[in-house]
Amino acid sequence: MQPDEKPTPDETALAAAARAGDAEAFAELVRDARPKLMGFLHRMVGHPDEVDEIAQETLIRAWEKIGAFRGEARFSTWLIAIAGRIAVDRMRKAKRWRAEAQVAYANMCAASPDLSGEVMAAYEDPAFAYEVREHIAYCFTCVGRSLPPDELAALVLRDVTGLSAREAANALGISDSVLRHRLSAARQSMTDKFDGLCALVNKTGICHQCKGLRALAREDRKGSPLPDIAGFAERCAMVREAPPDGAMAPLHDLFWRRTAEMEEAGLGSPEPDSRCGEDDDGKEDTSATAGPPADEPDRGRL
Incomplete structure (x- = not known):
């Protein structure tokens, strides 16, 4: 304990x-x-x-x-x-977000030169670098917005912020047993959602955004290789390590603002149409040099 x-x-x-x-x-x-x-x-x-x-x-x-x-x-x-x-x-x-909010935003970017142009402008910032743990942390919170807020709070306080069970229960004004129930529900729900979404967890996952965004970065700004995530506890450990104000913060701030607008309006399909991070056959591109040259970004595959 x-x-x-x-x-x-x-x-x-x-x-x-x-x-x-x-x-x-x-x-x-x-x-x-x-x-x-x-x-x-x-x-x-x-x-x-x-x-x-x-x-x-x-x-x-x-x-x-x-x-x-x-x-x-x-x-x-x-x-x-x-x-x-x-x-x-x-x-x-x-309004609670869809678990596939990132997929819907990627689809909108693929169909809109204005939206994809915003993303590429962030990549061109001299301070930008792709850091996979920062994006995993962003994804964690984005998917977390699909949970009941009470459950999300229990999860973040215990598994990310690192409060003890008693501290987390006191913070939320609930009993230890209620905290355990909410925490268990949140962990299971997030595990199930990521199993269907994240290609780092499950090869049949519909979201390859970590790979696609890394491929867009210049070779000297790609950061560390994409990890294999064995389970939800490992994902939480990566989220704890990621700084909220790191090199990807301006890009993620843009993602947050645009995704919030789209979720509020119910825009974008949650089905994976953008093929972000996939090759031309619709399969995951495992090449270490996936993506267009740094000076010729493929805006249609954001």
Whole structure:
């Protein structure tokens, strides 16, 4: 069983000062906790605008309620608990995404010079590099948006953020048994969805986007080879390792904004029409140099 993370003596002192009204002490607590807060929100929500809005609302509520922070857990855990409840409330009111949202977006890109042009412009950014673990993490959250928000929160808190069972249950205001039920349901649902979707898991999976996007990158920007993902636990480990603000962040921000628009409007077919990452016979292209030359991108196969 994973132990609860206890506050450091310095954090305890800063928390006491913040409870007494010291805004600078509160700001220092936030600076230390912000990476964990933002990491949680990126994996829970994904969409950059929503992440920023929820983070801002979290900090406002935290300052308003700082007197209630007893310091029994890390300040970052307390912030994540506030953020988690805000995120769940917002996501309950929003339209749940299709598990195949990425496939639908790829189809729309393949049919639209404007959409595919946006993607290629992101590839041309000098700072861009393809990193497969970052894209696996993006996919995790995108597919996660098809889960009931309560189940997704349990999954992200335990399997990605790394809270103990007691911390996660307390953060969500539920019992240990309810947490276990939601976590089990979320793991099984995500396993089933990825088994049908992801070609890194199952050769019959309909989504080859990891391969297709890597093929579009310049040879010196392709990153590490595509991994074989043995199971859901291994996928979660990759998600934990991936930075939310890495080299692919601008491309993923574009994906989030366009996919959100399409899911809200119900656009795009979830059937794989774009053939992203497949060869001309409709089979997975296993060539190490798959894709067009760097100076001649094939925009029809995004």
